Amino acid sequence: xxGFAVRNRIREFRQxxxxxxxxxxxQACGVTRQTIIALEAEKYSPSLELAFRLARSLGRNLEELFxxxxxx
Amino acid sequence: xxxxxxRVQALLAVAVLGxxxxxxxxxxxxxxxxxxxxxxxxxxxxxxFVVHLAKYxxxxxxxxxxxxxxxxxxxxxxxxxxxxxxxxxxxxxxxxGAEADQLRNSATRPLWTNVGMLVFGWIVIASILRRQDxxxxxxxxxxxxxxxxxxxxxxxxxxxxxxxxxxxxxxxPEHSRTWLRPMIAANVLIALLLARTLVENIYTVLRxxxxxx
Numbered sequence: 001x002x003g004f005a006v007r008n009r010i011r012e013f014r015q016x017x018x019x020x021x022x023x024x025x026x027q028a029c030g031v032t033r034q035t036i037i038a039l040e041a042e043k044y045s046p047s048l049e050l051a052f053r054l055a056r057s058l059g060r061n062l063e064e065l066f067x068x069x070x071x072x
Numbered sequence: 073x074x075x076x077x078x079r080v081q082a083l084l085a086v087a088v089l090g091x092x093x094x095x096x097x098x099x100x101x102x103x104x105x106x107x108x109x110x111x112x113x114x115x116x117x118x119x120x121f122v123v124h125l126a127k128y129x130x131x132x133x134x135x136x137x138x139x140x141x142x143x144x145x146x147x148x149x150x151x152x153x154x155x156x157x158x159x160x161x162x163x164x165x166x167x168x169g170a171e172a173d174q175l176r177n178s179a180t181r182p183l184w185t186n187v188g189m190l191v192f193g194w195i196v197i198a199s200i201l202r203r204q205d206x207x208x209x210x211x212x213x214x215x216x217x218x219x220x221x222x223x224x225x226x227x228x229x230x231x232x233x234x235x236x237x238x239x240x241x242x243x244x245p246e247h248s249r250t251w252l253r254p255m256i257a258a259n260v261l262i263a264l265l266l267a268r269t270l271v272e273n274i275y276t277v278l279r280x281x282x283x284x285x
Contacts, residue, residue: 030209031212032140032215034136038214038284041284043284044214
């Protein structure tokens with residue numbers, strides 16, 4: 001179990017939306033900007049509810065946004 | 073680091089110097105009591121910090137610190153200062169003998185004044201921080217998760233501290249127990265509570281730091 005980690009593509013998808021800042025995404029998801037920073041750095045794994053809110057705000061589905069894969 | 077943050081760091085250095093003078097200065101340089109000077113420095117630095125916070129609001133703390141992390145740092149500083157006052161009192165009480173059992177004695181009177189000023193300062197700073205514009209969210213699931221982990225960690229630490237205290241009391245030779253007057257025991261328990269809060273705040277700020285990477 002400990003050999004796996006939740007990876008995400010939040011930064012990549014956010015940056016594809018040129019006008020979306022970390023603060024915008026934070027506001028859309030109801031979290032602080034610092035939580036978005038921690039998520040993008042993969043230092044924090046979100047709850048299922050926040051994962052859905054992130055996916056909806058970025059216009060993606062969960063499978064695109066998150067992967068559960070082996071640590072390097 | 074901005075100009076305001078450098079100024080705040082200088083104020084913190086002055087506050088640390090003041091606290092050192094206040095708590096350790098009484099037995100420092102022969103013939104000179106640095107206590108009052110240290111106290112003046114500490115409270116002047118804290119007052120100037122409040123002024124900076126009120127005036128420059130969002131510029132005092134690094135932008136990467138969340139509102140909850142800022143509150144945790146403030147709590148850490150104030151709990152540490154209150155804890156130092158209680159330790160100072162515990163150091164002074166045994167010398168008072170029977171007077172130590174009175175609620176208001178020569179050692180507790182200055183303590184109540186100082187702790188009262190610190191609590192007032194803490195409330196003012198915390199309320200200024202709450203009024204800062206943080207984009208609508210002050211506390212989210214990550215903050216709550218960190219707070220929960222910190223609380224559990226501190227509870228574990230508190231259990232160890234209590235077990236340590238019990239072992240120390242049981243192991244203490246009977247002739248050494250005379251110093252343990254009711255008021256001293258009460259202050260030892262207060263010190264334990266403060267130690268728990270301190271551990272909780274230290275864990276919180278370290279966890280935020282680790283999650284920033």
